[in-house]
Amino acid sequence: MESFLQQLINGISLGSIYALVALGYTMVYGVLRLINFAHGDIYMLGAYFGYYLSRLIQGRTPSHLLDAAVVMFLSMLGCALVGIVMERLAYRPVRRASRLTLLIIAIGVSLLIEYSSQVIFGADPKFFPQLIPETQIHMGGLILTNQQIIVLFTALALMVLLNLFIYRTRTGKAMRAVSFNLDAAKLMGINTDQIIALTFALGSALAAAGGILVSINIPGIDPLMGVMTGLKAFVAAVLGGIGNIFGAVLGGLILGLAEVMVSGYGSSTYRDAIAFLILIAILLFKPSGILGKGQVEKV
Amino acid sequence: MLELKNVSTRYGAISALTDVSFSVAKGEIATLIGSNGAGKSTTLRSIMGLAQPHAGEVLFEGKKINRMPTHRIAALGIALVPEGRAVFANLTVLENLELGGYLQKDSKQLKKDLEHVYVLFPRLKERLLQMAGTLSGGEQQMLAIGRALMAHPRLLLLDEPSLGLAPLVVQAIFDAIAVINKEGTTVLLVEQNANLALRRSQNAYVLETGRITMRGTSTELARDPRVKEAYLGE
Numbered sequence: 001m002e003s004f005l006q007q008l009i010n011g012i013s014l015g016s017i018y019a020l021v022a023l024g025y026t027m028v029y030g031v032l033r034l035i036n037f038a039h040g041d042i043y044m045l046g047a048y049f050g051y052y053l054s055r056l057i058q059g060r061t062p063s064h065l066l067d068a069a070v071v072m073f074l075s076m077l078g079c080a081l082v083g084i085v086m087e088r089l090a091y092r093p094v095r096r097a098s099r100l101t102l103l104i105i106a107i108g109v110s111l112l113i114e115y116s117s118q119v120i121f122g123a124d125p126k127f128f129p130q131l132i133p134e135t136q137i138h139m140g141g142l143i144l145t146n147q148q149i150i151v152l153f154t155a156l157a158l159m160v161l162l163n164l165f166i167y168r169t170r171t172g173k174a175m176r177a178v179s180f181n182l183d184a185a186k187l188m189g190i191n192t193d194q195i196i197a198l199t200f201a202l203g204s205a206l207a208a209a210g211g212i213l214v215s216i217n218i219p220g221i222d223p224l225m226g227v228m229t230g231l232k233a234f235v236a237a238v239l240g241g242i243g244n245i246f247g248a249v250l251g252g253l254i255l256g257l258a259e260v261m262v263s264g265y266g267s268s269t270y271r272d273a274i275a276f277l278i279l280i281a282i283l284l285f286k287p288s289g290i291l292g293k294g295q296v297e298k299v
Numbered sequence: 300m301l302e303l304k305n306v307s308t309r310y311g312a313i314s315a316l317t318d319v320s321f322s323v324a325k326g327e328i329a330t331l332i333g334s335n336g337a338g339k340s341t342t343l344r345s346i347m348g349l350a351q352p353h354a355g356e357v358l359f360e361g362k363k364i365n366r367m368p369t370h371r372i373a374a375l376g377i378a379l380v381p382e383g384r385a386v387f388a389n390l391t392v393l394e395n396l397e398l399g400g401y402l403q404k405d406s407k408q409l410k411k412d413l414e415h416v417y418v419l420f421p422r423l424k425e426r427l428l429q430m431a432g433t434l435s436g437g438e439q440q441m442l443a444i445g446r447a448l449m450a451h452p453r454l455l456l457l458d459e460p461s462l463g464l465a466p467l468v469v470q471a472i473f474d475a476i477a478v479i480n481k482e483g484t485t486v487l488l489v490e491q492n493a494n495l496a497l498r499r500s501q502n503a504y505v506l507e508t509g510r511i512t513m514r515g516t517s518t519e520l521a522r523d524p525r526v527k528e529a530y531l532g533e
Contacts, residue, residue, distance in 0.1 A: 176387070177390065186347075186349070187349075188370075188373065188398045188401045189374045189402040191370045
């Protein structure tokens with residue numbers, strides 16, 4: 001029982017990271033009907049920004065937590081800018097092109113970021129500095145680390161904030177309008193280009209947060225770290241119903257739990273396979289995803 | 300107030316509008332009639348910048364508006380109620396109306412505008428927190444018009460407001476349009492239902508395969524034998 005609880009916590013913790021990254025996929029899909037395959041690479045950039053920022057900032061603020069918060073905030077900001085530039089340069093000029101063109105461009109952007117990162121940061125893995133010294137917390141038979149708790153709560157807090165933004169603010173309302181009907185949103189006087197840029201910025205910031213939170217737990221980072229996580233987060237978004245915010249969170253959590261349970265009770269060899277098994281199953285049995293409606297586009 | 304000068308618009312290689320010129324005077328209800336596929340919706344889309352004319356000019360209050368982005372045209376005081384209403388189905392009725400007033404930053408004024416819409420369409424007030432997608436067709440049309448009014452347009456473009464609605468509902472919608480016009484909003488009405496459109500407007504234009512083929516006061520056109528035969532079913 002204790003071991004199950006332990007796995008449950010680990011699964012939710014991992015799942016909340018997938019959820020953060022999946023949110024970006026689903027939000028961009030919502031406004032542009034585009035699967036932004038470069039999204040996983042933004043997550044990687046988030047970790048690298050965090051790496052360099054940590055070396056600048058660590059020890060300069062009064063507490064470890066504040067160090068981590070500043071690093072995370074600045075890295076999110078940096079990735080938000082990258083997201084805006086990416087949309088402006090790569091996607092906006094071809095907004096009216098076919099889906100296939102967009103998809104190929106997205107793959108191109110992804111490869112561009114991955115391999116220029118290898119040139120700029122080096123292809124060898126780097127060790128992410130320990131921003132918060134690990135302490136173990138024993139609760140009954142459970143062993144938690146303070147880092148796990150921080151990661152989990154930060155991820156949850158970001159999701160709550162995003163939800164408040166989308167459902168409680170004027171701009172969030174505009175974002176939902178754009179996602180439902182682009183032309184009708186323009187007729188309301190909404191500057192849809194701005195909203196689309198903002199969507200990329202928000203999605204990228206969340207991915208950056210994901211990249212840093214992961215690196216706090218698992219400190220090895222490399223320029224291709226976004227490939228697998230990006231694919232899995234994509235699976236999470238499809239699983240929940242792409243275009244649906246709650247779906248992305250749900251899909252992320254299910255995927256995280258499934259992975260942890262498979263490696264905990266089955267064999268960790270199949271850890272990565274489970275995501276794709278889920279993808280195949282969802283595409284076969286409910287292609288619109290758990291919370292999705294209607295037809296899902298083929299990608 | 301609105302003037303189109305030799306506007307031509309095409310979709311890819313297909314010509315949708317050829318050399319379309321007409322104008323709408325301040326305070327009137329003007330109508331554009333024509334059969335399915337004549338280019339009526341394209342005309343409205345060309346005015347709003349949702350379709351880009353490749354030749355000609357669109358002037359609003361003397362200012363050239365073609366080539367301006369749609370959201371800025373909307374901000375100038377033109378609202379379009381699109382064909383098929385295009386309400387935001389996954390948002391509540393209230394949120395739809397609030398989006399109509401997206402550019403209104405004064406929350407007191409926004410409240411007043413909402414009240415104004417409720418007076419015009421009391422049905423909407425009863426359904427404020429319902430998702431717009433769950434409304435009936437007539438209610439969705441009311442919502443689409445109410446949403447457009449939230450922006451205080453000086454010119455209201457209506458694309459087939461009678462489409463798919465029961466006669467009684469159509470009556471109610473057109474009564475509301477008359478009220479909106481009396482309150483000072485100029486209206487350009489696009490309709491397949493020529494009978495209704497000619498009765499409710501002052502000036503009319505007939506659009507056939509992308510060209511204006513007839514123009515005149517609505518009473519004149521309603522008596523014209525060609526219009527009678529082609530559009531009034533007499």
